[in-house]
Amino acid sequence: MSPSVFAAGKGDPAKGKQIVDTVCAACHGADGNSVAAANPNLAGQHPEYIVKQLTEFKKQVRKNPVMLGMASPLSDADMKNVAAYFAAQQPKAKGASDKALIEAGKKIYRGGIAAKGVPACMACHSPNGAGIPAQFPRVAGQHNSYTEAQLKAFRSGERANNTVMTQVAAKLSDAEIKAVSEYIQALN
Structure with missing residues (x-):
């Protein structure tokens, strides 16, 4: 659409x-x-x-x-x-608890993983996770386990409704997915 x-x-x-x-x-x-x-x-x-x-x-x-x-x-x-x-509803901040994961996720979200050809998440979802209306969804404050499950579904091809996300997720390890998911939950 x-x-x-x-x-x-x-x-x-x-x-x-x-x-x-x-x-x-x-x-x-x-x-x-x-x-x-x-x-x-x-x-x-x-x-x-x-x-x-x-x-x-x-x-x-x-x-x-x-x-x-x-x-x-x-x-x-x-x-x-x-x-x-x-x-029109106000999202509630979730926060996150694992400081090491947040830092690792922040590096991926903000800088990508050049060695793997993974772009920075913020390029599409914006630095604060608000997304870009009509193009890319808001991810800030999303449950880390939901984000993790969606990234794994993109990676496996189970979720195939976004070619870019399928290609990006295919390059991420479980640990990288977990880290970026934790960081996204911490965004407000």
């Missing part, structure tokens, strides 16, 4: 809240701040990215049986409404 598809009509956060309260809140939190590390935080996420992901779940481009069931009944307008609601 191109950004222009989203621009054709912005969502209504109030209508989105009604859907979130009945469909999304159990896994992603009523305000988009998931308490379960297996589920992503959606608070403050770019609406275009949320619409893209919901569309890809619905079309099974991104495979997840739970999300297929959640996204399938949503209309394009519903997706835009949910996206508008989550985008």
Whole structure:
């Protein structure tokens, strides 16, 4: 889905809240701040990215049986409404605990790994993890275990809805993935 598809009509956060309260809140939190590390935080996420992901779940481009069931009944307008609601929510800082991992992750996030041809994460996701609207998602404060699982899914090809991420993750070791995931969780 191109950004222009989203621009054709912005969502209504109030209508989105009604859907979130009945469909999304159990896994992603009523305000988009998931308490379960297996589920992503959606608070403050770019609406275009949320619409893209919901569309890809619905079309099974991104495979997840739970999300297929959640996204399938949503209309394009519903997706835009949910996206508008989550985008308007305030992400909560998560912090991180492993200082050594944070430092190692910071080096990868900010500088990449030249010897492996891994670009700096911040080139696409911005220095503070806010992402670049309509192009790259917000990652700041995302649960480290969720980020780790997604990077491993990109690496294995299980998640194949972004060629760039598949190529980048293919070059990362488990330790590097763990480190960058810890750093991302620490970003605010």
